Amino acid sequence: MEIQDIPKYYFVRENGSVEGARVDSFTPETLFSTAGVASHWYDLGESDTYRIATNLGHEIEGTPEHPLVIMGEDGNLRFKTAKNIKAGDWIPLKTGSQMFGNYRRLDKEQSYILGLLTGDGGMTIKDRICFTTADRELLIACKNYFQKKYSCQLQKTKSRKYDYVITSAVVKSELLQSGLSENYSRNKKVPEQIMMAPKEQVVAFLQGLFDTDGSVYKTGKVEFSTSSKKLAKQVSALLLNLGVMHKFRIKGNNQYTDSYILLISGVELINFSQQVGFRLTRKQEKLNSYLAKIKLRTNVDLFPAQGIRILRLWRHLVEDGKKPSKYVDESFHKQICRYAQGGRKPSRESIKLFLEACVKVDPEIYTNDDFKFLQLMVNSGLFFDRVSKVEEFRGRVYDFTVSETHSFVS
Incomplete structure (x- = not known):
């Protein structure tokens, strides 16, 4: 909150x-x-x-x-x-703080439906709930939920090809009590009950939201787009809490037409797939297909000003009579030299590989202050x-x- x-x-x-x-x-x-x-x-x-x-x-x-x-x-x-x-x-x-609430009024299915309706739903007309989708899988999920919980049928409208509605004051009242709002798209927000919910409900809500307003591109990027700045900021906070780093950008130059975009790429796609993912089959399959054939690298998750620490640690091993260069290939040895000289900033994965090499050279290196700092830092959940x-x-x-x-x- x-x-x-x-x-x-x-x-x-x-x-x-x-x-x-x-x-x-x-x-x-x-x-x-x-x-x-x-x-x-x-x-x-x-x-x-x-x-x-x-x-x-x-x-x-x-x-x-x-x-x-x-x-x-x-x-x-x-x-x-x-x-x-x-x-x-x-x-x-x-x-990756993984801090969640314990408000358990909503179950996972309710949370998922709230995500769908926050993304592609509308509550601005009296006693009416509207859901817009061209995805049969999402339509069936919504129809089944309302039929099972309220014995209500989603009815297709005559005027718009992909609009489905339920007209019921009782159903709408319950959805409002669950945290949905009657706001137009640019004023949408995450329901308060979700912001205070356990992890399972938060993830289910995000799955519904990404199933509707999320996209997977052939270039291997997952994007969430909304006209609501508040919703974008809240979703950003939820993703960071789950350990999914992303880029936040604004497209446009007018508060009434701006789009707020969260962009997930590189190794963060793995985090997204593991922590959230899609329930919508075609989107998850597209993401899985990309992850299966691409070796992901990052030039974003870097650690600044650590060259001096890497150099001290390397010199410590050399001066102690060890031969650390024997335990790394020539390419990685050149990288270590660049880090030590300040020419490049090491990534999280590169530091992990460097620390693994240090342990092979000297199993007692765990007591070294520079080693302990680097090890704590790469496992701390900090992103610079x-x-x-x-x-x-x-x-x-x-x-x-x-x-x-x-x-x-x-």
Whole structure:
């Protein structure tokens, strides 16, 4: 849920203390991420802010003095205030937190149908639910659900080829209580019950949403497109929580005609297929076909400023009388040299291969500080994205107090 919504779901006292609000907390010194508990929540009113955008289109906004974690030139994580962040800085984005709620009013099938209706449904006409699809598989899924749960039939309209409707005040009322809204497409959002639900329901909802508003291209990209900025931001947050990194971009230059697009590519297609995937057979088969014949590489999931650490670790092995070059092929040895010289940034997979080679050379290397840092970093769920733009804004500001770590992931 969004930070401003905390008082809707948790008891906040006059002094700001709050009970039961769990947050994803992170300690830069140890790269340790854990589910923390917020002791206080504050509405700080209107304030000057800095909005920081990254190359992949993600944004974070905070007050000028709000500390954010960046990767320093020395290869260590450290805090830097928002007003001092500049274009070119590397900010870690946390993925794969796997933090979900325990609101169990909805089952998986209800959640999937809510995803379908959020994508290609309409609730703007009184007592009417409309579903638009040319996919027989989705039509059957919807028909079966409404027949089984409400003994209602989806009826094809005469005026539009792919429109199907149910006219029932009772059914519509229940769907509204489940979290669907009567908004037009540009104001659609993820139902609140889904934002607070366990993982199984969240995944089922996303499957319904991607079955309708998702696309799979021959070039091996999965795309989700919507005219609702809020829906796009919420889906982005859900994907990051599941560990699926993606690009966020805006197509158009008018708030009434803009499309908000989430683009998943490279090795993240594997994460998407494993964590979410499609229920719609033709889309999942298309994705499976691409994954089966393409060797995926990434030039996006890179770790900045780690050349000095890799060089120190390599020299440690050489000076200790070991011969690390014997354990890697010539091509990978050249890559290691480029990383050490700062000519290239290593990917997550390259660092894993490098660490495996180090262990083969010296089984006792686990105690080395540089080895421990690199191992923690590649398994931390951090994804480094470069700052593309920093702008001054003004907006309403909220904050948490997390007693143990004094930090939270936003």
